[in-house]
Structure formats: C-alpha cells, structure tokens
Amino acid sequence: MLSKRYADMLSEKDIIFEIAGMAKRRAREIGEEHVYNFSLGNPSVPAPEAVNQTIHTILNDTPTLQIHSYGPSAGLPQVREQLARSLNRRFGMDYQPEHLFMASGAAGALGHALRAVTEPGDEIIVFAPYFPEYRPYTQGAGLRLSVVPADVDSFQINFRALEERLNPAVTALLINSPNNPSGIVLSSATLTQLAALLEEKQRQFGHPIYLISDEPYRELLFTGTEETYPARFYHNTITCYSFSKSLSLPGERIGYLAVNPKAEQAMTIAEVCPQISRTIGCNGTSTLMQLTVGRCADLTSQLEIYERNKDRLFSALTEYGFSCVEPGGSFYMFPRSLEPDDVAFCKKATELDLFLVPGTAFGCPGHFRLAYCVPEERVVAALPRFKQLAERYQRQKD
Amino acid sequence: MLSKRYADMLSEKDIIFEIAGMAKRRAREIGEEHVYNFSLGNPSVPAPEAVNQTIHTILNDTPTLQIHSYGPSAGLPQVREQLARSLNRRFGMDYQPEHLFMASGAAGALGHALRAVTEPGDEIIVFAPYFPEYRPYTQGAGLRLSVVPADVDSFQINFRALEERLNPAVTALLINSPNNPSGIVLSSATLTQLAALLEEKQRQFGHPIYLISDEPYRELLFTGTEETYPARFYHNTITCYSFSKSLSLPGERIGYLAVNPKAEQAMTIAEVCPQISRTIGCNGTSTLMQLTVGRCADLTSQLEIYERNKDRLFSALTEYGFSCVEPGGSFYMFPRSLEPDDVAFCKKATELDLFLVPGTAFGCPGHFRLAYCVPEERVVAALPRFKQLAERYQRQKD
Structure with missing residues (x-):
C-alpha cells in the first residue's frame, strides 16, 4: 500500500521550491530579464x-x-x-x-x-x-x-x-x-x-x-x-x-x-x-x-564571481538600510527582513519581481536568504529593486 | 556512538565476496590462468x-x-x-x-x-x-x-x-x-x-x-x-x-x-x-x-557471449552428470551440487581451483551458482575441471 509517511511529505510545502516556481512563472509572463530570481542555490558558473x-x-x-x-x-x-x-x-x-x-x-x-x-x-x-x-x-x-x-x-x-x-x-x-x-x-x-x-x-x-x-x-x-x-x-x-x-x-x-x-x-x-x-x-x-x-581534486570553477556579487550586494544593501552580517563564503547572504514577518517581507519583494526566501524556511525568522549564484549583470540590474523595496519600507515608517 | 545495527552487519559473512576473495588470493599464488573463477556477476564484455x-x-x-x-x-x-x-x-x-x-x-x-x-x-x-x-x-x-x-x-x-x-x-x-x-x-x-x-x-x-x-x-x-x-x-x-x-x-x-x-x-x-x-x-x-x-536506451553490449558460454557449460555439465534447469537468460546457471551439502561441494570444487557459490547463499541449498560472465576461453579451459569434479564424486559412489 502507498506509504503514508512519504505520501504525507508530498503535502509539506517546500518554500524554496515554491518561490523558485513563482519566479519561473513570472519570467514566462514578463520575460526572464525582468525577473530578479535569488531563490535557488544552483551554481551559475560552469565546471572548469x-x-x-x-x-x-x-x-x-x-x-x-x-x-x-x-x-x-x-x-x-x-x-x-x-x-x-x-x-x-x-x-x-x-x-x-x-x-x-x-x-x-x-x-x-x-x-x-x-x-x-x-x-x-x-x-x-x-x-x-x-x-x-x-x-x-x-x-x-x-x-x-x-x-x-x-x-x-x-x-x-x-x-x-x-x-x-x-x-x-x-x-x-x-x-x-x-x-x-x-x-x-x-x-x-x-x-x-x-x-x-x-x-x-x-x-x-x-x-x-x-x-x-x-x-x-x-x-x-x-x-x-x-x-x-x-x-x-x-x-x-x-x-x-x-x-x-x-x-x-x-x-x-x-x-x-x-x-x-x-x-x-x-x-x-x-x-x-x-x-x-x-x-x-x-x-x-x-x-x-x-x-x-x-x-580534478585541486581545481575549482571560477568562483570569484560569487565574491564580486557578494561585495556588490553587501555594500548596496547596507547603503539602502538593510542590516546584514557580512558573509565569509558561499553564495548566500542572510540580511534582516525590513519587517519582523519575513514571509510578508518576501511576499512584498515579489511585487517588485524580486524573489527571495524567508528566513523561516531556515528556522530563523526575521531574515531572508539571498542566493547570488547568478550572472553579475543580474545583480547589477536588481540593485534598483532592492533600493525601491527599502524605500517602500522607509515611507511606511515616515 | 557507532551504530550497533550497521556495525553488526560487518561480522555477517558475505559468502560470494569471500569466495571471490579466495579466488583472487589463489590467482596471486598460482597465476590467473590456472584459476577458474565463476563467483562474481560482473559483466565481462565492455560497454558498446x-x-x-x-x-x-x-x-x-x-x-x-x-x-x-x-x-x-x-x-x-x-x-x-x-x-x-x-x-x-x-x-x-x-x-x-x-x-x-x-x-x-x-x-x-x-x-x-x-x-x-x-x-x-x-x-x-x-x-x-x-x-x-x-x-x-x-x-x-x-x-x-x-x-x-x-x-x-x-x-x-x-x-x-x-x-x-x-x-x-x-x-x-x-x-x-x-x-x-x-x-x-x-x-x-x-x-x-x-x-x-x-x-x-x-x-x-x-x-x-x-x-x-x-x-x-x-x-x-x-x-x-x-x-x-x-x-x-x-x-x-x-x-x-x-x-x-x-x-x-x-x-x-x-x-x-x-x-x-x-x-x-x-x-x-x-x-x-x-x-x-x-x-x-x-x-x-x-x-x-x-x-x-x-x-543509448535501445543499445546493448555484445551479450551473445553469455549465451555461447551458457550453451557450452550447460551441454558439458549435463554430459558430466550434473543436473541443471537450463537458463533462459542472465549470465548464471544453478545446477544441483553433487552432494546435498552445497557448501561442502563448493569447498571441494576449490581443490580443483574452481570457484563457485553455494546455493545456500541464495536461500536454496543443494545447488550452486555458476556465473559465466567470463571470457569464452575461461569457460573452455574450465570444462576439464568440472569433468574431474564430477568424476571424483562418481568414484566416491562406485
């Protein structure tokens, strides 16, 4: 008989996967170049x-x-x-x-x-x-x-x-x-x-x-x-x-x-x-x-792009008023969301076609994950959106 | 702490692996060409x-x-x-x-x-x-x-x-x-x-x-x-x-x-x-x-050799007095051992440098498995050994 244990897992929602799916659907609607998808940890540089x-x-x-x-x-x-x-x-x-x-x-x-x-x-x-x-x-x-x-x-x-x-x-x-x-x-x-x-x-x-x-x-x-x-x-x-x-x-x-x-x-x-x-x-x-x-044990892909993306995002986001512990590695960062409810925050970000994953998915609410394993030009293109997002919250406060 | 369940598995003997190990050691002693190793189900023909x-x-x-x-x-x-x-x-x-x-x-x-x-x-x-x-x-x-x-x-x-x-x-x-x-x-x-x-x-x-x-x-x-x-x-x-x-x-x-x-x-x-x-x-x-x-879904390796090996072994073993249900496929056959104790039979076979796996390993005593995924010339070379083995049992009976 169909295993209840595994069948039950089908109804658990995988937030990351859901957001990635949303981004994909949105890209079909308005075009890949208008969607800022930072939801997935999939390497963006090819194997050496x-x-x-x-x-x-x-x-x-x-x-x-x-x-x-x-x-x-x-x-x-x-x-x-x-x-x-x-x-x-x-x-x-x-x-x-x-x-x-x-x-x-x-x-x-x-x-x-x-x-x-x-x-x-x-x-x-x-x-x-x-x-x-x-x-x-x-x-x-x-x-x-x-x-x-x-x-x-x-x-x-x-x-x-x-x-x-x-x-x-x-x-x-x-x-x-x-x-x-x-x-x-x-x-x-x-x-x-x-x-x-x-x-x-x-x-x-x-x-x-x-x-x-x-x-x-x-x-x-x-x-x-x-x-x-x-x-x-x-x-x-x-x-x-x-x-x-x-x-x-x-x-x-x-x-x-x-x-x-x-x-x-x-x-x-x-x-x-x-x-x-x-x-x-x-x-x-x-x-x-x-x-x-x-x-190939001692080789790596061209990983420098991840650091350049991190530098660019970290300095811009900090400038826009985000608070974030600076990453020492990986291709992720985990800033505080601009409201305590990280799920609501990430939802709001999607209005600007920014796709981010709420910290709740990682057992740490009040934050969001930004996966910057994307081409550099996508990071550059996304910065104004992050700025707009921060400004929206700023206006709310004012 | 070290898992008891998996650590216990280490002491379970894997008969097939043991026999393959014996064959390998014997090959080092007397040379590969004098050992007739039918213990392992490892394809002998390369990928196409x-x-x-x-x-x-x-x-x-x-x-x-x-x-x-x-x-x-x-x-x-x-x-x-x-x-x-x-x-x-x-x-x-x-x-x-x-x-x-x-x-x-x-x-x-x-x-x-x-x-x-x-x-x-x-x-x-x-x-x-x-x-x-x-x-x-x-x-x-x-x-x-x-x-x-x-x-x-x-x-x-x-x-x-x-x-x-x-x-x-x-x-x-x-x-x-x-x-x-x-x-x-x-x-x-x-x-x-x-x-x-x-x-x-x-x-x-x-x-x-x-x-x-x-x-x-x-x-x-x-x-x-x-x-x-x-x-x-x-x-x-x-x-x-x-x-x-x-x-x-x-x-x-x-x-x-x-x-x-x-x-x-x-x-x-x-x-x-x-x-x-x-x-x-x-x-x-x-x-x-x-x-x-x-x-490559519709391709196969050159599988004909397995059938040729089967034909050769099946007709020879039957002639020597072995009883066996003729295989319809795979690269295995499973004849009756020449004494009820299949483990003793396979041990006796090793005296002739024939390496076979007792049926007990497969939940079916009184038989032995012969894996003929080997080069044809190994089958040809092994036939006299199977004959000798059968004769030894025949002499015991006489």
Missing part, C-alpha cells in the same frame, strides 16, 4: 574546462571495462587516495584512503554519516539558520532534531543555548560552514570553544559525541576569511563534502565523507558506510565521475 | 563503443552548465521520456515520463520501490533462490522477509507454498526474472497464474499487493526464450531496472523505476520517490549518465 577535458581523457586512455565496472562500495581506492592526499596537504590532516567513503553528493555523505554514529531515537543538534533538508535527512535516520537558535549578531554559535540543549541523548551535532543560508564561516575561536565544550560533555556523558561537518561550500571562501577546517579542532569529526559547488557539478551527485583518523573508532565508522548503503539502496556513485573528481 | 562516443558527443554538443547542473530529483524529463518511449514500443506499455524515476542502479530503484508501497512491519514475499542483497534491502525498509521455497524442477513459482504465505500483512512481492542465480525466466503461464492469484488476494484482503519486478537481466535473454514483461500481466507492478548488465555500466549506478500506469495510485507512487530520496540521502543519479543512457 578541465573537468570535461578530464572525462574525454579518461574515456580515451582507460579500458572501457575498467572505467564503468563495479568498484568497491566505498569508492575507487585510487580516487580515495587522491582525495586523501589533497585534504592532507591542504588541511594538515592524516587521512588514509580507507577513511574516505565516496558518496552521492553531500546529501549522500550526510545520509551515511548520520546513520553511522547514531541510533534511531537519538538527538541531533543543528544550528539555526540551517538548510531545510536537514529535517528529512535526520528524520530519515530516525533522529530527533534539536535546534539551537541563532546568534543573529554574528551567526557564530550561541553557546549558552547550545549548552542548554546538550544532554546524554545527544550523540551528534551537525554544522555547516560556510553556512547556507548566512554565508558565515565558523571562526577558529568558535570551533575551539565548541571542541572544548564537546570534549567536556563527552567525558560527562561517558560516550562520544560526533561532529558532522557539512562542507559543500568549503572552497567558496572570500578574501580575508580565515579558512577553518573543523576536523582540525575536534577529533570526533566526520567531514561531508560535495563537488557540487566547487566544481559546479551538482547534477553529477558526487562527494565524499571523510572520518577524522583521530576519531573514536574512525576505521569502523568508515567501514560501516558500505553496510549502510546496502540497506538504503544507494550503492556507490558513478565510477566515471569518481575518476574525474580524483584527477 | 557507442556509450563512450555518446558521452564525448554530449560533452561537445551541450553547454557544460546544462550537462552537470541540478536536475529534478526524479530525473531529467527528456531522459525519462526517451526511456518511456522505448519501454512503450518494446513492451506495449503506456508509460508517461512521469511514471519513471531515475535511480542509482537497480539497488536504488528497489530501495525506493520497497519504501513507496509498504509500511515498516509489513511482510514482503521473495522467491528462493534469491539475490542475497534482498535481505539488507528489505530489512532497510523495515520489512519482514517471507521466503517461498523453490520449485527446484523448474525454478518457476511454487504456487502452493506461495498461497500458504499470502496473508493480509503482505503488501508486496519481489520477483527477479531472468533470475539471479538460476537464469530462469518466468513464463507467461507463471505470470498469468501469479496475476490471477494476486488479484484474488487483493480482493480478499481489501488492499493492493504490489509486485516489484527486479529486471537488471532483462536484455540478457537467450534464443528461444519467451520475453515476458511482468507489468503486462499485473497492473500493480513496479519495474526496477539497471543498465549495469545490458550496457555493462555497473559502476555508473544508473537505472530506473517505472510504475505501471494501470497500478493503483500510479502517479502518487512515482511522486513519492523523490520524497524517499530526501530521507535516505540518495538524491538523484549522475546527469551525464542519465543523458547517456537516454540516448
């Missing part, structure tokens, strides 16, 4: 030329049977070695290929990490504002989601609220830096404090607490932002990565999970991942794409 | 030239951003249309693109199908001999596995045993034709009888019973075998397919699920699949591979 070139090369220089044949469920050993080497060099880690598990994007990596270090019924802590898909991801693993409210002045961690929520039922925390939707990068001060707190709570509770670090925006780091690698701060860290953003390959569903070699039972955590795959039916990821990202 | 050519073409003729960007979770519409059209033409079906869901191989398709039409705690019926991974697949969906013993004289369905097992808790059946490990294709007589029985039981129980048809070997059909498409016989059928075998792309993890348009709530079943993806972290499959199989 080298990616397609690498695919051509692999097809030409490797026996066909070898390219497309079954690989180990954990991923091709040579690819895991290439990626481990890159991480070790960049972040001073000590990964062996066996600590890595190739996954179907960050979603796949998270799906495995969540199941590997928790039992159904455990609590998992996430920090507002958070990516809305964390809800189905964690519910799918049978976990109870405990949300730490945002520190809206910095979007670093609200430690007082976190401490209140830490209890023996918590076996994992999920962080996301650079953050979707705020673009904030957790500072080394924050990560140091977080590590100290978790070490203390582990001792107190008598069991490990794993930090699951969702890092698809890791390479989208802006000038002057400190590069912080959470696993460097806390042993029990599982890093989840995707090449969706860094190489603009979101459709290829390719990423990995890396267990910190210093984590408790590190090797066993990596080893259970293929077992998890067997139970969810997600056995491995395209061998051709594995071979490709292995060879 | 056209597959790699198609990938080159897609990379050259499609904007990069378009190839690799996010697609709908259900899969790219044009690809689902290409596949639906191919199925409609070949099997007289009436699929719309919306009835198809692109999945990470047959495992991914099954993972979604199982969850879409059952509730945790339901019973699912499988038929011995069955692919051992059905156990983790069904357990992962929270289902209780009910195994119908084999009709070892035909490997069609043992209907008496099936009827005994049908009860209101059964919401789905899982069939696999051509079958792994027997190579048997369910006849139209069998499927007609199965459909009639399920129609009757649906009425009696007052709820739908879905037939999940696992068909990765569909295109590996031997001369003279009737091509039967289960969805043609029974409305409530969900077809799960993979290009692993037909196009020799097992590493690319690409397949689909197709809901019979005549199934109860057909469209909703297809619609819940992307919801299921959200909870298991398996969101979609490589867009480049989707585009590729869409364009």
Whole structure:
C-alpha cells in the first residue's frame, strides 16, 4: 500500500521550491530579464574546462571495462587516495584512503554519516539558520532534531543555548560552514570553544559525541576569511563534502565523507558506510565521475564571481538600510527582513519581481536568504529593486 | 556512538565476496590462468563503443552548465521520456515520463520501490533462490522477509507454498526474472497464474499487493526464450531496472523505476520517490549518465557471449552428470551440487581451483551458482575441471 509517511511529505510545502516556481512563472509572463530570481542555490558558473577535458581523457586512455565496472562500495581506492592526499596537504590532516567513503553528493555523505554514529531515537543538534533538508535527512535516520537558535549578531554559535540543549541523548551535532543560508564561516575561536565544550560533555556523558561537518561550500571562501577546517579542532569529526559547488557539478551527485583518523573508532565508522548503503539502496556513485573528481581534486570553477556579487550586494544593501552580517563564503547572504514577518517581507519583494526566501524556511525568522549564484549583470540590474523595496519600507515608517 | 545495527552487519559473512576473495588470493599464488573463477556477476564484455562516443558527443554538443547542473530529483524529463518511449514500443506499455524515476542502479530503484508501497512491519514475499542483497534491502525498509521455497524442477513459482504465505500483512512481492542465480525466466503461464492469484488476494484482503519486478537481466535473454514483461500481466507492478548488465555500466549506478500506469495510485507512487530520496540521502543519479543512457536506451553490449558460454557449460555439465534447469537468460546457471551439502561441494570444487557459490547463499541449498560472465576461453579451459569434479564424486559412489 502507498506509504503514508512519504505520501504525507508530498503535502509539506517546500518554500524554496515554491518561490523558485513563482519566479519561473513570472519570467514566462514578463520575460526572464525582468525577473530578479535569488531563490535557488544552483551554481551559475560552469565546471572548469578541465573537468570535461578530464572525462574525454579518461574515456580515451582507460579500458572501457575498467572505467564503468563495479568498484568497491566505498569508492575507487585510487580516487580515495587522491582525495586523501589533497585534504592532507591542504588541511594538515592524516587521512588514509580507507577513511574516505565516496558518496552521492553531500546529501549522500550526510545520509551515511548520520546513520553511522547514531541510533534511531537519538538527538541531533543543528544550528539555526540551517538548510531545510536537514529535517528529512535526520528524520530519515530516525533522529530527533534539536535546534539551537541563532546568534543573529554574528551567526557564530550561541553557546549558552547550545549548552542548554546538550544532554546524554545527544550523540551528534551537525554544522555547516560556510553556512547556507548566512554565508558565515565558523571562526577558529568558535570551533575551539565548541571542541572544548564537546570534549567536556563527552567525558560527562561517558560516550562520544560526533561532529558532522557539512562542507559543500568549503572552497567558496572570500578574501580575508580565515579558512577553518573543523576536523582540525575536534577529533570526533566526520567531514561531508560535495563537488557540487566547487566544481559546479551538482547534477553529477558526487562527494565524499571523510572520518577524522583521530576519531573514536574512525576505521569502523568508515567501514560501516558500505553496510549502510546496502540497506538504503544507494550503492556507490558513478565510477566515471569518481575518476574525474580524483584527477580534478585541486581545481575549482571560477568562483570569484560569487565574491564580486557578494561585495556588490553587501555594500548596496547596507547603503539602502538593510542590516546584514557580512558573509565569509558561499553564495548566500542572510540580511534582516525590513519587517519582523519575513514571509510578508518576501511576499512584498515579489511585487517588485524580486524573489527571495524567508528566513523561516531556515528556522530563523526575521531574515531572508539571498542566493547570488547568478550572472553579475543580474545583480547589477536588481540593485534598483532592492533600493525601491527599502524605500517602500522607509515611507511606511515616515 | 557507532551504530550497533550497521556495525553488526560487518561480522555477517558475505559468502560470494569471500569466495571471490579466495579466488583472487589463489590467482596471486598460482597465476590467473590456472584459476577458474565463476563467483562474481560482473559483466565481462565492455560497454558498446557507442556509450563512450555518446558521452564525448554530449560533452561537445551541450553547454557544460546544462550537462552537470541540478536536475529534478526524479530525473531529467527528456531522459525519462526517451526511456518511456522505448519501454512503450518494446513492451506495449503506456508509460508517461512521469511514471519513471531515475535511480542509482537497480539497488536504488528497489530501495525506493520497497519504501513507496509498504509500511515498516509489513511482510514482503521473495522467491528462493534469491539475490542475497534482498535481505539488507528489505530489512532497510523495515520489512519482514517471507521466503517461498523453490520449485527446484523448474525454478518457476511454487504456487502452493506461495498461497500458504499470502496473508493480509503482505503488501508486496519481489520477483527477479531472468533470475539471479538460476537464469530462469518466468513464463507467461507463471505470470498469468501469479496475476490471477494476486488479484484474488487483493480482493480478499481489501488492499493492493504490489509486485516489484527486479529486471537488471532483462536484455540478457537467450534464443528461444519467451520475453515476458511482468507489468503486462499485473497492473500493480513496479519495474526496477539497471543498465549495469545490458550496457555493462555497473559502476555508473544508473537505472530506473517505472510504475505501471494501470497500478493503483500510479502517479502518487512515482511522486513519492523523490520524497524517499530526501530521507535516505540518495538524491538523484549522475546527469551525464542519465543523458547517456537516454540516448543509448535501445543499445546493448555484445551479450551473445553469455549465451555461447551458457550453451557450452550447460551441454558439458549435463554430459558430466550434473543436473541443471537450463537458463533462459542472465549470465548464471544453478545446477544441483553433487552432494546435498552445497557448501561442502563448493569447498571441494576449490581443490580443483574452481570457484563457485553455494546455493545456500541464495536461500536454496543443494545447488550452486555458476556465473559465466567470463571470457569464452575461461569457460573452455574450465570444462576439464568440472569433468574431474564430477568424476571424483562418481568414484566416491562406485
């Protein structure tokens, strides 16, 4: 019989998707060029030329049977070695290929990490504002989601609220830096404090607490932002990565999970991942794409455009009277809405054909997400609309 | 904390994998050419030239951003249309693109199908001999596995045993034709009888019973075998397919699920699949591979070698005194072991460097699986060993 659980999900509204749909319909009405769509986190720059070139090369220089044949469920050993080497060099880690598990994007990596270090019924802590898909991801693993409210002045961690929520039922925390939707990068001060707190709570509770670090925006780091690698701060860290953003390959569903070699039972955590795959039916990821990202591990798309878009938007919006914590990376920013009701605010924005996502979707009302993974000229064209929007609110106040 | 459930799976022995490992170690000792490894179902013929050519073409003729960007979770519409059209033409079906869901191989398709039409705690019926991974697949969906013993004289369905097992808790059946490990294709007589029985039981129980048809070997059909498409016989059928075998792309993890348009709530079943993806972290499959199989939907690898291997092995083994139901497709056969204890038999075979998998692994003792997806010359070279093995048993009897 049709599953009630999944059928019920059909009626849950996905706000982001709805707004993107509205923008699309509006574009059909008045033309693409008159619509300012900042609703979706879809990379706007193509994969670097080298990616397609690498695919051509692999097809030409490797026996066909070898390219497309079954690989180990954990991923091709040579690819895991290439990626481990890159991480070790960049972040001073000590990964062996066996600590890595190739996954179907960050979603796949998270799906495995969540199941590997928790039992159904455990609590998992996430920090507002958070990516809305964390809800189905964690519910799918049978976990109870405990949300730490945002520190809206910095979007670093609200430690007082976190401490209140830490209890023996918590076996994992999920962080996301650079953050979707705020673009904030957790500072080394924050990560140091977080590590100290978790070490203390582990001792107190008598069991490990794993930090699951969702890092698809890791390479989208802006000038002057400190590069912080959470696993460097806390042993029990599982890093989840995707090449969706860094190489603009979101459709290829390719990423990995890396267990910190210093984590408790590190090797066993990596080893259970293929077992998890067997139970969810997600056995491995395209061998051709594995071979490709292995060879392109140290490349990125032309990510500079995201920083230019951020600079332009941040200075303009601030000038127009918006209040916003400046992003350190990603292609998002998360200003305060100009009225407390962020849903009403985003609705009002659509009157100017500006499509934004209310903070409520990310568990953080009173804000809105602006996804600036769009061509630069769209940002330039949109600025007068943001100005008009601010003026409308100003007039109301006056 | 490390998940007990998945950690426990690490200690379960995977017999097929163990035997394949033994064969590999033995090959290192005495050389590949002296080892007769029939343990693994890994295609031995490469993907057709056209597959790699198609990938080159897609990379050259499609904007990069378009190839690799996010697609709908259900899969790219044009690809689902290409596949639906191919199925409609070949099997007289009436699929719309919306009835198809692109999945990470047959495992991914099954993972979604199982969850879409059952509730945790339901019973699912499988038929011995069955692919051992059905156990983790069904357990992962929270289902209780009910195994119908084999009709070892035909490997069609043992209907008496099936009827005994049908009860209101059964919401789905899982069939696999051509079958792994027997190579048997369910006849139209069998499927007609199965459909009639399920129609009757649906009425009696007052709820739908879905037939999940696992068909990765569909295109590996031997001369003279009737091509039967289960969805043609029974409305409530969900077809799960993979290009692993037909196009020799097992590493690319690409397949689909197709809901019979005549199934109860057909469209909703297809619609819940992307919801299921959200909870298991398996969101979609490589867009480049989707585009590729869409364009190559009607091609296959050079599958004739499997039939030649079957012919050669079947006639030789029968001559040596083995008893075997002749396969109608796939690249497997499932003869009776020459002693009742199939594990002891397969152990004895290893003394002759013949690596076979005991039927016990497939829920059907007293048999062994022979995977003949190997180069023809390996089959020719192995025949004297099978003869020697038979003679050893003959001498014991004399």
